[in-house]
Structure formats: structure tokens, C-alpha cells
Amino acid sequence: MEDMFRLVDCEEMFSKRCIWVNGPVIVGAGPSGLATAACLKEQGVPFMVLERAECIASLWQKRTYDRLKLHLPKHFCQLPNFPFPQHFPEYPSKNQFIDYLQSYARHFDINPRFNQCVQSARYDEISGLWRVKTVATCGSVKNEFEYICRWLVVATGENAECVMPEIEGLGEFKGDVIHACEYKCGERFKGKKVLVVGCGNSGMELSLDLSNHNASPSIVVRSSVHVLPREVFGKSTFELATLMLQWLPLWVVDKILLVLAWLVLGNIGKFGLKRPSEGPLLWKNTKGKTPVLDIGTLEKIRSGDIKVVPAIKRFSDGCVELVNGEKQDVDAVVLATGYRSNVPSWLQEGEFFSENGFPNGWKGKVGVYAVGFTRRGLSGASFDAIKIAGDIGQLWKQDTKQKKHRTIACHRRCISQF
Numbered sequence: 001m002e003d004m005f006r007l008v009d010c011e012e013m014f015s016k017r018c019i020w021v022n023g024p025v026i027v028g029a030g031p032s033g034l035a036t037a038a039c040l041k042e043q044g045v046p047f048m049v050l051e052r053a054e055c056i057a058s059l060w061q062k063r064t065y066d067r068l069k070l071h072l073p074k075h076f077c078q079l080p081n082f083p084f085p086q087h088f089p090e091y092p093s094k095n096q097f098i099d100y101l102q103s104y105a106r107h108f109d110i111n112p113r114f115n116q117c118v119q120s121a122r123y124d125e126i127s128g129l130w131r132v133k134t135v136a137t138c139g140s141v142k143n144e145f146e147y148i149c150r151w152l153v154v155a156t157g158e159n160a161e162c163v164m165p166e167i168e169g170l171g172e173f174k175g176d177v178i179h180a181c182e183y184k185c186g187e188r189f190k191g192k193k194v195l196v197v198g199c200g201n202s203g204m205e206l207s208l209d210l211s212n213h214n215a216s217p218s219i220v221v222r223s224s225v226h227v228l229p230r231e232v233f234g235k236s237t238f239e240l241a242t243l244m245l246q247w248l249p250l251w252v253v254d255k256i257l258l259v260l261a262w263l264v265l266g267n268i269g270k271f272g273l274k275r276p277s278e279g280p281l282l283w284k285n286t287k288g289k290t291p292v293l294d295i296g297t298l299e300k301i302r303s304g305d306i307k308v309v310p311a312i313k314r315f316s317d318g319c320v321e322l323v324n325g326e327k328q329d330v331d332a333v334v335l336a337t338g339y340r341s342n343v344p345s346w347l348q349e350g351e352f353f354s355e356n357g358f359p360n361g362w363k364g365k366v367g368v369y370a371v372g373f374t375r376r377g378l379s380g381a382s383f384d385a386i387k388i389a390g391d392i393g394q395l396w397k398q399d400t401k402q403k404k405h406r407t408i409a410c411h412r413r414c415i416s417q418f
């Protein structure tokens, strides 16, 4: 503890831009960061949320398309201690979800510090504290801050940055090239031949949207993909799988899911959609790939409105050359090639997070935590948030009991939210 006072006392600590945070710093104000903040409130622990955007849930507000709906039933997607409004449909729209998240932040009085992009976070062994550096952009002015705290909660998401593939000739392609995160609506592509690269949930849904707006989409399927119906006999496939997993081993549930998918969707292989050799749940667990939950794309593929094509060889002269030698004219390209974590770019820590930006569990050593990285979507994030807040809450209570016997000279630039 003495070391901490040494650090607190040092000149740098009390420079204008150095801020001591009581309680944890949470990086990211998406659903995971908000859920953790709300659970910490319940535990009576103050915190500070740092967000690079100027709003909460920036992925949902800025980087998603108009037709997006949650693809799991609402009770799997609500955050801790605050249910969705009764009138919400089973699969809330993106706007309803954003409204819910805004009410959530208001209800728990969570006020992130916006425009604070975390550039680095480093654990200081001597003081036992985290040093979190941000750059805050306000117009053309850039300000640097350093936040000092005992606990760090990483809530920057599995989908923090877009994956941009390197494809020969794409740089010289004259038509529109956008990533799925920039796509809003198919209207602007009306009458155009659009190549959608990638057949995850984004690629499949954007192809459907393009077709619904009278564009001619082709979807690139370079390897294999699991497509499942969103519902089987009126019941959510995800919910069925969750129920079955309580009684049956995963490989049996996988087999049942494949039979059900075959009954509802038929043989998808004949449309060029080859299934992986592992079942859908094993595929998700081992490769981290999410099965596609079909909401109508397959019907359009069956009718020929959406064409399935194999991997791309190169782009040249306004057309794309495929690995099977076929050439197609293309007016625009939508890269639905996925997302990645950005944690390795800023977290200076070599044990808890691996090179791909995913952690080993929800709790690391030296007071670092991860929320929303279990590839289990919103429900996984809620579970993490509850565990993290419980853990920090306990430590906080121990700490505050001890501190009652001490006076801490920490009155300058000491902020956190409560």
C-alpha cells in the first residue's frame, strides 16, 4: 500500500491529465460494459466507463444495418436486473434494442466518458495499479489522459474492428467497396450486381436485403458453413439446443440439430453450401464460428434470386474471377468478412489475453477481467458481468473496511461514477 501512496504522490499523477479512479475502469460502453457497470452499482462499487465513440452501444448505433433484428429470443438477450419491455416482440429490432440499452444506462445512471479511445493499459507491478492511457478527440483537438485504477474490466467486444481481406485487384476495383459495418440498406444497390464476400450471419442477411431491394446479389462461400433454421416447429432452435444440452451430450445435440435442419431446410449442399465436418455446436466451440440462423436467405438461394459462388481468385477490369475459372461482372462489393477483437493493440499484458485478442476465462491475475468474450453473445456477456461484479464487490468491501482505519490523501483529481 505504501507503494501506492508513492505513486499517488508523484508529480505525474497529479498533472492535469492524470486521474485516479476509485473502483474499476471499464473499457467499452457496449452491452457488456453497461451490464458490468449496472452489476457494480448493485454491489455499491464506484467505477468509470471509458468509451471511444460519442455514444453507448456504438456497434449497434453506428455499424449495423437497418433490417437487423436480434436473432435469439429476447429473454436470452436482456441484460441483468432490467427486463425488456413487455410489448417488445420475440425478436426485437435493432432500434428497439438500442432504446432498451439507452433505458438501461438511464435506469442505472451509467454515464460513460465518451470520445476516450484507450491506447494502452499497463499493470504497474510496483504500485499494484493499472495505468490506462486514452486519447480524447474533440473536433481537431486531441487530449491525452491517464486513468489509474486497481481493477481493469475489458469490455471492448469480440467485434471491435472490421476484418478487411486482401484480395488481388480489389484495390483497383472501380465500383463501390464497403464493409458490412457500413451497409445500411439495399436501396442504394437497386438494379446492381453486388458481390457479397462471406457467408456468416452478416453475409446471408445482407444478401437477402439486397435481393429484397431488387439488386442481384452473389454470395461468396469459400469454405463451409452451418445453416440452421432460426425456429423449428415454432420454437427457437437456439432455445431447443440449450434445453437439450441439459440432458444430452453435445455430440448428440449436434446430430439432432442436423436432422432438424435437414427436415426444415433440406439438403443445402446442392446449393453450394457445404457443411463443416463437425456439428454446429462443436464448430462454434472449437472454431469460434457462429452457425447462420436462416431468416429467409435460403429460400432466395433456392429460387435463384441469390447466387452462391466459390472463393475469389482476383478482381480485374470490373469483374471478378472465381477459383472455378468463372468470371462475373460486378458493380459493387460488400465485404461481410467479419470482425476481430482489438485488445492486443492496447492491452500490455501477456498471459490472460492470447494473440487473437480473446481471454482465457473472465478473470485474469492482477485485477484484470474480461466481459463478453465467450462467443456466447449477449447472454454470455450478462453471465460474465454478474461474476465480475461479484468478485470486485467482495474485494471492494474488504478494502473499504480496512480503509476506515486510515485516511487517504487522495482528494485531488479523484473521480469515478457512483
Ligand SMILES: Cc1cc2nc3c(=O)[nH]c(=O)nc-3n(C[C@H](O)[C@H](O)[C@H](O)COP(=O)(O)OP(=O)(O)OC[C@H]3O[C@@H](n4cnc5c(N)ncnc54)[C@H](O)[C@@H]3O)c2cc1C
Pocket: 027, 028, 029, 030, 031, 032, 033, 050, 051, 052, 053, 056, 057, 058, 059, 060, 064, 065, 068, 069, 070, 071, 072, 077, 116, 117, 118, 119, 155, 156, 157, 158, 159, 160, 202, 339, 342, 346, 371, 372, 373, 376, 377, 378, 379, 381
Ligand atoms: C451485425 C451484428 C449483429 C449481432 N447480433 C447479435 C444478436 O442478435 N445476439 C447476440 O447475442 N449477439 C449479437 N451480435 C454480437 C454482438 O457483438 C454482441 O452480442 C454485443 O454487441 C456484444 O457487446 P459488447 O459490449 O461485448 O461489444 P460491443 O457491442 O462491440 O461494444 C464494445 C464497445 O467498446 C468500445 N471500444 C472498443 N475499443 C475501444 C477502445 N480501445 N477504447 C474505448 N472504447 C472501445 C466500442 O466503441 C464499443 O462501444 C451481433 C454482432 C453483429 C456485428
Ligand SMILES: NC(=O)c1ccc[n+]([C@@H]2O[C@H](COP(=O)([O-])OP(=O)(O)OC[C@H]3O[C@@H](n4cnc5c(N)ncnc54)[C@H](OP(=O)(O)O)[C@@H]3O)[C@@H](O)[C@H]2O)c1
Pocket: 068, 069, 070, 071, 072, 159, 165, 166, 167, 180, 197, 198, 199, 200, 201, 202, 203, 205, 220, 222, 223, 224, 289, 290, 311, 312, 336, 337, 338, 339
Ligand atoms: N441477426 C443477427 O443477430 C446477426 C447478424 C449479423 C451478424 N451477427 C453476428 O455478428 C458476428 C459476426 O458475424 P459476421 O457474419 O459479420 O462474421 P463471421 O461470422 O466471422 O463470418 C465471416 C465470413 O467471411 C468469410 N470470409 C472472410 N474472409 C474471406 C475472404 N477473403 N474471402 C471469402 N470469404 C471470406 C468467412 O469465411 P470462412 O468461414 O471461410 O473464414 C465467413 O464466412 C457473429 O457473431 C454473428 O452471429 C448476428
